[in-house]
Amino acid sequence: MEAAAVLADRVRAGDVRAIARAMSIVDDESPAAAGLVAALHPHGGRARLVGITGSPGAGKSTLVDSLIGELRRRQRRVGVIAVDPTSPFSGGAVLGDRVRMQAHASDPGVFIRSLATRGQLGGLARSTGDVAAVLDAAGFDDILMETVGVGQDEVEIARAADVTVVVLVPGAGDDVQALKAGIMEIADVFVVNKADVPGAERTAASVRMLLGMSGADAQGWRPPIVLTDARSGRGVAELVDAVERFADAGQDIIAARRGARSGLRVRTLVTVLLMRELEDTLVPGELDRVVAAVSARRLDPYTAARLLAARIVASPDTRHGG
Ligand SMILES: Nc1nc2c(ncn2[C@@H]2O[C@H](COP(=O)(O)OP(=O)(O)OP(=O)(O)O)[C@@H](O)[C@H]2O)c(=O)[nH]1
Ligand SMILES: [Mg+2]
Numbered sequence: 001m002e003a004a005a006v007l008a009d010r011v012r013a014g015d016v017r018a019i020a021r022a023m024s025i026v027d028d029e030s031p032a033a034a035g036l037v038a039a040l041h042p043h044g045g046r047a048r049l050v051g052i053t054g055s056p057g058a059g060k061s062t063l064v065d066s067l068i069g070e071l072r073r074r075q076r077r078v079g080v081i082a083v084d085p086t087s088p089f090s091g092g093a094v095l096g097d098r099v100r101m102q103a104h105a106s107d108p109g110v111f112i113r114s115l116a117t118r119g120q121l122g123g124l125a126r127s128t129g130d131v132a133a134v135l136d137a138a139g140f141d142d143i144l145m146e147t148v149g150v151g152q153d154e155v156e157i158a159r160a161a162d163v164t165v166v167v168l169v170p171g172a173g174d175d176v177q178a179l180k181a182g183i184m185e186i187a188d189v190f191v192v193n194k195a196d197v198p199g200a201e202r203t204a205a206s207v208r209m210l211l212g213m214s215g216a217d218a219q220g221w222r223p224p225i226v227l228t229d230a231r232s233g234r235g236v237a238e239l240v241d242a243v244e245r246f247a248d249a250g251q252d253i254i255a256a257r258r259g260a261r262s263g264l265r266v267r268t269l270v271t272v273l274l275m276r277e278l279e280d281t282l283v284p285g286e287l288d289r290v291v292a293a294v295s296a297r298r299l300d301p302y303t304a305a306r307l308l309a310a311r312i313v314a315s316p317d318t319r320h321g322g
Contacts, residue, residue: 004032008039011138016108019138023113026130037130038135045258047079047136048247051161052146053186058167059193060146062230063239068104070236071142079135079143080112081128111135128160129265158164160261162254163246165239168207170199184210187223187244188250195227195235223249274312281311 007025010018022040026033052060052067064080071078104110114130128145135143145161166187192203204225211222224242228235247254279287290308293299 002035004035004039007036008043008137011040011134012043014138015107016111019111019134020113022134023131026134027115027127029127033130038134040133044133044136045142047143048243049132049143049145049160049162050243051164052144052167053148053164054167054191054193055169055172056148058169059230060148062166062237063167063191063193063228064144064146065104066228066230066233066236067144067240069233070111070240072104072107072109074240076109076141077109077139079132079138079140080087080110081130081131081135081143081145082112082114083116083145083147111138111140129261132160137217162257163188163243163250165243167193168203169194170197170203172223174201188246189239190225191228191235191239192225192227193230196229196232200227221246221253229287274309277312278308281310282308 007018007022012020018094022036024030025036052064054060061082064082068078068080104112113135115128115131132145155258164186166183166189168190170192172192190204190207192200192207194200204227211225224245226235226239226242228239230236287308290299290304294301294304
């Protein structure tokens, strides 16, 4: 059996070292990644992907920690992907999360992985989907994905997750305008965390009013608002219940999201493959020269792209290298 298939079998058997190794392969986008994903793909699709998004410091990691405990009580195996928006070398965030979640480190029903975004736009690491696929194939029931929601990422996590939980804190909803339209649209479930500090009820009321104005969505789901104190765990069982209700009532929505995810994934990979193919086709430096011509306004970008794309379909014997 080839190496990818052997590793995939060990991942499916729940071998912790194999899971860690598979994650590194897909996260590094090493050449073995394609074969590994191919071997794992038929065995995926069972896990529930839950996105936890919200402002920095809203308590997402603390909430994830509490959620792990609650889900374990319900006999579910839990994978966690914490996306660190900073570089892996600079930040305390990843380390802090690791230390906090250490309590679960010896539990074979829990697997925690931190990823760096490496400066990509948006808060999701590019490999998040493949790392989740490893956890999925390894049989984890719930995969919790923590990301800081700022700007574009909110849309991204909506694509990456089956269920999106938006974490707010008291005060966030006092000024209705402060709640960005984007965040209202992606939430399947709202959490007002830090419910132990004053103002949580008022924030919940503001969100409720906003939701009342926008109405339930086409499928008839109106996002519930759950108050939590992530440090004590109060409200966390209710949060899990709310996620379960959405997973049940929103099956069609989730299926559509998964379809959209597959579509985006394939399209993105085609772009990458064609770009690679083009780079193999061109003489070294040729692409840079075309780009320079566009910069110097001797060539427009559309014509440049059309000329370059035409090279890919040119006969193979015109190719340089390969
Ligand atoms: N009072 C109170 N504090 C909380 C609660 N949940 C989290 N905190 C505190 O809020 C701070 C931030 O918590 P984190 O869980 O690190 O927040 P985060 O959203 O993961 O932060 P980033 O990952 O940096 O965006 C910590 O000091 C927590 O102890 C809560 O329910 N009540
Ligand atoms: Mg965090």
